[in-house]
Amino acid sequence: MGSRKLAPRCSASRWLSCCSLPAPRRSRTLPRPELHDPQGLTGRRVLITRSADRAKPLASLLTGRGAAPLVLPLIDFERARDQAILDDVLDRLAAGEFDWLVISSITSARVLLEKAAERGTTPAGLVPAVTRVATIGPSSLRVLESIGLSVHLAPTELQSADGLVELWEPAPVRVLLPQADIAAPGLREGLTSKGADVTSVVAYHTVDYPAGAGLRLTAELPAAVEVSEDSLPPMLSPEEARAALDAGTVDAVVAASPSAVRRIAETLLPLGNCRLIAIGRPTAAEATRLGLTVAATAKEPTPDGIVAALESVFANEGNPQ
Known part of the structure; x- marks a missing residue:
């Protein structure tokens, strides 16, 4: 109940490489608001x-x-300050040391994409077949699918960290949880309470916009590749x-x-x-x-x-x- 289990899909062919987006347009003269529909979104x-x-x-x-x-x-997102720790846990992930990889944000998926590219591989090449993937909602699920990963567990009712913890089956499994530096402890603590051995690592930093020069995450997800x-x-x-x-x-x-x-x-x-x-x-x-x-x-x-x-x-x- 409340979870989605997906059939494996070919991942390597669906992975797209990183690209740079054009600079967004500035609107120095704001458009005049049109008369709006009092009961809808027209003109809002x-x-x-x-x-x-x-x-x-x-x-x-x-x-x-x-x-x-x-x-x-x-807000904006910068690469983790301690890349050595992040690289170490990703080495362990690739070696099959974790039973589960839990991705709790789209930005964590971008980090995974960027780190895989650094290693000359794809996210599917970084996450071994023995490691199952879980996430917290439909948006992150679609993103993970788009970079070639099959998602084995995701809440469909309470779409949040709490929803994933509610679905989680108690078991002494090894979990890798890459998160923001300011991530709330609820997901890590909830999984631990279900018997999981959770390795939590800072995957990125949330900062005021704009991110520092040379520090901003640059990996773009496939859905954004064709943005003009x-x-x-x-x-x-x-x-x-x-x-x-x-x-x-x-x-x-x-x-x-x-x-x-x-x-x-x-x-x-x-x-x-x-x-x-x-x-x-x-x-x-x-x-x-x-x-x-x-x-x-x-x-x-x-x-x-x-x-x-x-x-x-x-x-x-x-x-x-």
């Missing part, structure tokens, strides 16, 4: 607090619904975002992680009439802890889930009870 201006390439799937959906997506990157400059949503400067919020011309801001919520609290308050949308329950909980009002939380931590949450908010405002 939605601020996405991610880099333009990572925001593209959500931006594409919003554009298709008639909204005007805008991008303000607030013209298809990227407009990227705002902090000053432009502040001016738009003060003018009341931003209808919603999307937070895609607890760290993004913290940066919103540090840099964008007050939000005024702008609605805060959280990608999932951990992000919503962090917003509440910081005293922010969450207008809606996506039921699924995916672009479709965020769009559904936005539509629900505006539909309810257009039909007051």
